[in-house]
Amino acid sequence: MTEDDAGDGDGPSDASSNDAPPKYESGEPTTEDEAVSTETAEDETPTTAVDASGTPATVAVEDVTVADFYGALEAEGRPVVTAQQAARRLGLSQATASEALDALAADGPLQRVDVSTDPVVYYPSEWGRLADRERIVLFPERREIVVDQPTQYTRARLAQFAHLVDSTGDRNAGTRGYLYKIRQEDVWQAPFEDLDALLSMMRSVLPRRSPHLETWVENQWKRANQFRLYTHEDDYVVLEGASESLMGNVARQKLDEEHLVAPISDTESWVRDGKEAHIKRILYEAGYPVKDNRDLESGAPLDVELRVELRDYQRDWVDRFIDQKAGVLVGPPGAGKTVTGIGVLAAVGGETLVLVPSRELAAQWREEILRHTSLTEDQIGEYHGGEKRVRPVTIATYQTAGMDRHRSLFDDREWGLIVYDEVHHVPSRIYRRSADLQAKHRLGLSATPIREDDKEREIFTLIGPPIGTDWSKLFEAGYVQEPEVEIRYVPWADDTARNEWASADGRERHQLASMNPQKIAETRRLLRQHPESKALVFVDYLDQGEAMAEALDVPFVSGEMRHRHRERLFRQFRDGERRTLVISRVGDEGIDLPNAELAVVASGLGGSRRQGAQRAGRTMRPAGGALVYVLATRGTSEEDFAQRQMRHLAEKGVRVTESDLTT
Structure with missing residues (x-):
C-alpha cells in the first residue's frame, strides 16, 4: 500500500499524477523564428585540393598529416569520420584517403574501429587519453x-x-x-x-560560439518582451503588443471577447476584468510570454517591523521582487526562502495571504512570522481543517482556500501580497484557481519548481519570473552545505525475493524492488557508520515503513498518524530527543527539520526529480556534514528512477556519485 497523506484534507492531492515519468521533447520546434536558420553554410563546404587549372590535385598518401585529419574532423563537425567523409573534406579519392588514414592509424596518432555493418571510422588516439576529462560538444x-x-x-x-x-x-x-x-x-x-x-x-561554458544558436536565443529573448499588461490612467488593464502585426495576427487571433473588451488602438486592447491569468496562459502557449507592468494593489496597510538581519543575497531577492512586483523565489533548501518571504511581507506593507500545502507548514509560518517581525498573535490567523481565522496576515492551505464555500473570504479581502509556498503545486487542478488573484503582488517560493508533467512553465506564467541565485555561489560562501549524494545499488536479500520480483510485472514488480528487504540491512549499516548523525529514512510504502521502523526500533511517521502525534515527533527530532525517524511522503516538503545530517532514501515513487531534491534538501543547512544515500535494487527499474530522482540536484551542480554493492 502506498502512502496516502490526504488524511487531514489539506495535503497535496496530485502527487501521483505529478510523479509520472517525464515526457521528452521530440522533433524540431515549428515557430517562425526557429524555421529560419541564420547560420552560414561555411562548415558544409568541402575543402577540395585543386591546382591552378581547377583540376583536383594529386596528393600522396604520405602527404596527409594528423593536422589535415583534425581539419577534416572540424569541417565535418563530428568526433569520428569515415574514409569517405575524410576524402570529401581533403579532396582525395576514397581509396587514397582510406590508405592514408590506415597509415596514420598504424603509426599511432589515429585509431580505427570497424563498426559492424557501417564503414570503418577513424578518430584521434588522443580521444582515448581524454576519457577521464570533461568534454563539451555543442549541437x-x-x-x-x-x-x-x-x-x-x-x-x-x-x-x-x-x-x-x-x-x-x-x-x-x-x-x-x-x-x-x-x-x-x-x-x-x-x-x-x-x-x-x-x-x-553561454560563451563562458560552451566550447565554441554558434551564430545560429545565439541568433535563436536572441529571438526568444525578444519574444518575451512582445506583449505587456499595464494599468490605464482610468484604472483598467490594457494588453499592448509591440507592433500592429503582433496584436492583430497573434493576440486578437488567440483571444476573443471573453478576454478582451474592445480595441483601443492598433496595438492595444482593453482587458476584461479578471482575465489576466487566462491571457497570460494563452499567449505563453503561443510562444509569447507576457510582461506584467500593471500597478498592483497594495491592499489594506499593515505596519510591520522586520526583526531579522537579512543576508546580502536575501536583501537582493527582496529588492528584485519589489522592483518587478511578482516572481518566484528559487533557491536551495536551507537558503532562507521563508525568511526572505517575510522580508517581502514587511517591504510590501500590506495585508498578506500565505498559501501552503499542509497544516504543518501553516504552523511553521506562524512561528516564523512571530519570531522575525513585530506582528502579534491576534494579527495572524490560520485557515485550514483545524482552524479558521482570517486576520491581516492569514496562512491558509491551498485545498481549503480553493473550496467554493471558503473562496469568497479570500477573493473579497484587499490583500496586498499573496505568498505561494511550495509554488510547484500551482499548475495542478486543485491549486491553480488561487493563481487567478492576478491583481495582487505574487511571490512564489520553491527549491524545486519542476514537475514531471512538464507544466512547470505555468508556474512562471501565472506567478511571475524566477528570482534566485546560483546554487554553487551559496555552497561556496558557506550559506548552505552542499550535500554528498551517493546512489547505492544493492543486491537482492535472497533468491526468494528476487524470484518473486521476476515473476511479477508492472506496478507490482516496481513495488517489490522498492521493498527489497536488503535495504533494511543496508540502512542499518549506514546508521551504524554514522552513529552521531541525526537521520531521516524516507520510504514511499506503508508496509516498508512499518518494517523498517520495527527493524530499527524507531517511530514511523506517515499521513495515517494523527497530526498532533506527528508534530510531537518532529519537535522531539528538532530538540535532539530522537536521532532517527522513518518518514513517508509527509516529510518530503516544507517540514522544518533543520538539523538532519543524514538522509537515506529507501524508496521513491516514479523517480520524481522534485521528490529527490526535496528529500536531499532535508540535510542542506549552513553547518555540518550533509550526507544523502539513495538505495536502488540492482538490475531493476529502480536504477533509472534513482538516477532520475537526483537529476535536479545534478543540474544545479551537486555531485552525485554511484557505488555497486553487488560486486
Missing part, C-alpha cells in the same frame, strides 16, 4: 549540449540557461554523460538582467 541546430565528465563549475553554469534532459553511463567507470537542451522557456526564465549577460554566460 546548435538541435540546441543540445552533451557533456562527458562535467565539472561542478560547468553544471552550475549550464543550469542557468539549459535543461538537463538525461544522464547516462557509469560515473565510476568514467563514462557518465549529461544531455542538456536549451528550450524557449529556459531563455525566457534565465536569471539575467539583459541579453548580453545571458550570451556572456
Whole structure:
C-alpha cells in the first residue's frame, strides 16, 4: 500500500499524477523564428585540393598529416569520420584517403574501429587519453549540449540557461554523460538582467560560439518582451503588443471577447476584468510570454517591523521582487526562502495571504512570522481543517482556500501580497484557481519548481519570473552545505525475493524492488557508520515503513498518524530527543527539520526529480556534514528512477556519485 497523506484534507492531492515519468521533447520546434536558420553554410563546404587549372590535385598518401585529419574532423563537425567523409573534406579519392588514414592509424596518432555493418571510422588516439576529462560538444541546430565528465563549475553554469534532459553511463567507470537542451522557456526564465549577460554566460561554458544558436536565443529573448499588461490612467488593464502585426495576427487571433473588451488602438486592447491569468496562459502557449507592468494593489496597510538581519543575497531577492512586483523565489533548501518571504511581507506593507500545502507548514509560518517581525498573535490567523481565522496576515492551505464555500473570504479581502509556498503545486487542478488573484503582488517560493508533467512553465506564467541565485555561489560562501549524494545499488536479500520480483510485472514488480528487504540491512549499516548523525529514512510504502521502523526500533511517521502525534515527533527530532525517524511522503516538503545530517532514501515513487531534491534538501543547512544515500535494487527499474530522482540536484551542480554493492 502506498502512502496516502490526504488524511487531514489539506495535503497535496496530485502527487501521483505529478510523479509520472517525464515526457521528452521530440522533433524540431515549428515557430517562425526557429524555421529560419541564420547560420552560414561555411562548415558544409568541402575543402577540395585543386591546382591552378581547377583540376583536383594529386596528393600522396604520405602527404596527409594528423593536422589535415583534425581539419577534416572540424569541417565535418563530428568526433569520428569515415574514409569517405575524410576524402570529401581533403579532396582525395576514397581509396587514397582510406590508405592514408590506415597509415596514420598504424603509426599511432589515429585509431580505427570497424563498426559492424557501417564503414570503418577513424578518430584521434588522443580521444582515448581524454576519457577521464570533461568534454563539451555543442549541437546548435538541435540546441543540445552533451557533456562527458562535467565539472561542478560547468553544471552550475549550464543550469542557468539549459535543461538537463538525461544522464547516462557509469560515473565510476568514467563514462557518465549529461544531455542538456536549451528550450524557449529556459531563455525566457534565465536569471539575467539583459541579453548580453545571458550570451556572456553561454560563451563562458560552451566550447565554441554558434551564430545560429545565439541568433535563436536572441529571438526568444525578444519574444518575451512582445506583449505587456499595464494599468490605464482610468484604472483598467490594457494588453499592448509591440507592433500592429503582433496584436492583430497573434493576440486578437488567440483571444476573443471573453478576454478582451474592445480595441483601443492598433496595438492595444482593453482587458476584461479578471482575465489576466487566462491571457497570460494563452499567449505563453503561443510562444509569447507576457510582461506584467500593471500597478498592483497594495491592499489594506499593515505596519510591520522586520526583526531579522537579512543576508546580502536575501536583501537582493527582496529588492528584485519589489522592483518587478511578482516572481518566484528559487533557491536551495536551507537558503532562507521563508525568511526572505517575510522580508517581502514587511517591504510590501500590506495585508498578506500565505498559501501552503499542509497544516504543518501553516504552523511553521506562524512561528516564523512571530519570531522575525513585530506582528502579534491576534494579527495572524490560520485557515485550514483545524482552524479558521482570517486576520491581516492569514496562512491558509491551498485545498481549503480553493473550496467554493471558503473562496469568497479570500477573493473579497484587499490583500496586498499573496505568498505561494511550495509554488510547484500551482499548475495542478486543485491549486491553480488561487493563481487567478492576478491583481495582487505574487511571490512564489520553491527549491524545486519542476514537475514531471512538464507544466512547470505555468508556474512562471501565472506567478511571475524566477528570482534566485546560483546554487554553487551559496555552497561556496558557506550559506548552505552542499550535500554528498551517493546512489547505492544493492543486491537482492535472497533468491526468494528476487524470484518473486521476476515473476511479477508492472506496478507490482516496481513495488517489490522498492521493498527489497536488503535495504533494511543496508540502512542499518549506514546508521551504524554514522552513529552521531541525526537521520531521516524516507520510504514511499506503508508496509516498508512499518518494517523498517520495527527493524530499527524507531517511530514511523506517515499521513495515517494523527497530526498532533506527528508534530510531537518532529519537535522531539528538532530538540535532539530522537536521532532517527522513518518518514513517508509527509516529510518530503516544507517540514522544518533543520538539523538532519543524514538522509537515506529507501524508496521513491516514479523517480520524481522534485521528490529527490526535496528529500536531499532535508540535510542542506549552513553547518555540518550533509550526507544523502539513495538505495536502488540492482538490475531493476529502480536504477533509472534513482538516477532520475537526483537529476535536479545534478543540474544545479551537486555531485552525485554511484557505488555497486553487488560486486
